[in-house]
Amino acid sequence: MQYYIVRYCLACLLVICFSGTGFAHRVNIFAYVDGDAIQVECYFSKSQKVTHGKLTFSDLKTGVILHEGTTDTQGMFRFHPDMNFLESGHGLNIQLYAGEGHQNHWQIEAEELEALLPVQPARQETESAPQPPVTKTLHGIDCNELEELIGKIMDSKLTPIRQAIAAQQDSTPTLQDIIGGIGWILGLLGLATYIRYRPRQQ
Numbered sequence: 243m244q245y246y247i248v249r250y251c252l253a254c255l256l257v258i259c260f261s262g263t264g265f266a267h268r269v270n271i272f273a274y275v276d277g278d279a280i281q282v283e284c285y286f287s288k289s290q291k292v293t294h295g296k297l298t299f300s301d302l303k304t305g306v307i308l309h310e311g312t313t314d315t316q317g318m319f320r321f322h323p324d325m326n327f328l329e330s331g332h333g334l335n336i337q338l339y340a341g342e343g344h345q346n347h348w349q350i351e352a353e354e355l356e357a358l359l360p361v362q363p364a365r366q367e368t369e370s371a372p373q374p375p376v377t378k379t380l381h382g383i384d385c386n387e388l389e390e391l392i393g394k395i396m397d398s399k400l401t402p403i404r405q406a407i408a409a410q411q412d413s414t415p416t417l418q419d420i421i422g423g424i425g426w427i428l429g430l431l432g433l434a435t436y437i438r439y440r441p442r443q444q
Contacts, residue, residue: 268286268344269284269285269286269292269295269338269340269344269345269346270284270285270286270346271283271284271336271338271346271347271348272284272348273336273348273350274350274354275350275354275355275357275358276320278322278358279320279321279322279323279358280299280320280321280322280323280334280336280350280358281318281320282297282313282318282319282320282321282336282348283317283318284297284313284317284318284319284338284340285317286340286344291313291315291316291317292313292317292338292340293313293314293315293316293317294312294313295312295313295317295338295339295340295341296310296311296312296338296339296340297310297311297312297313297319297321297336297337297338297339298310298336298337298339299311299321299323299334299335299336300334300335300337301327301330301332301333301334301335302332302333302334302335302349302350302351302352303330303332303333304332308323308324308327308334309321309323323355323358328355328356328358328359329359331352332352333349333350333351333352333355334349334350334355335347335348335349336348336349336350
């Protein structure tokens with residue numbers, strides 16, 4: 243019985259170790275609107291970036307390829323969508339090919355892409371003869387320019403939060419996680435052995 247327990251533990255250890263290796267090579271992609279472009283970040287783990295990974299940007303609705311690019315040494319790429327695509331109101335699909343069969347994708351919905359559209363001036367309604375357009379100002383600042391400025395400030399403040407979210411998606415198991423898993427297996431096997439061979443009440 244003890245022989246089978248030891249063999250089972252070794253088998254579980256091998257499964258955990260190989261699964262850990264598989265997780266370490268899982269490729270991750272994260273993309274978001276940053277200023278006037280789409281920022282893409284690609285990595286295998288927190289310390290291993292996807293260098294020279296192939297990126298394909300396509301229309302989420304039609305599947306038409308809009309652009310292709312390659313990540314830099316930091317696993318980053320910046321994409322400026324065409325205005326015709328932005329005005330179509332379609333979402334964006336980003337496909338990553340990192341070599342050796344590793345690939346993943348990320349989608350950005352149309353609502354998020356609206357932040358890349360230029361701010362349209364409000365239409366002026368007149369009841370009589372046409373009047374020269376009047377631009378609303380606040381303490382000498384054009385309201386449209388103020389809105390655009392606030393949007394850029396918000397994007398700069400949200401960028402670290404987006405990067406933190408991307409980092410949290412990297413769930414590569416650590417050595418401590420593997421050892422903890424082995425401890426749980428041994429504990430359960432010990433409990434099962436105790437239940438199997440405990441003295442039975444007469």
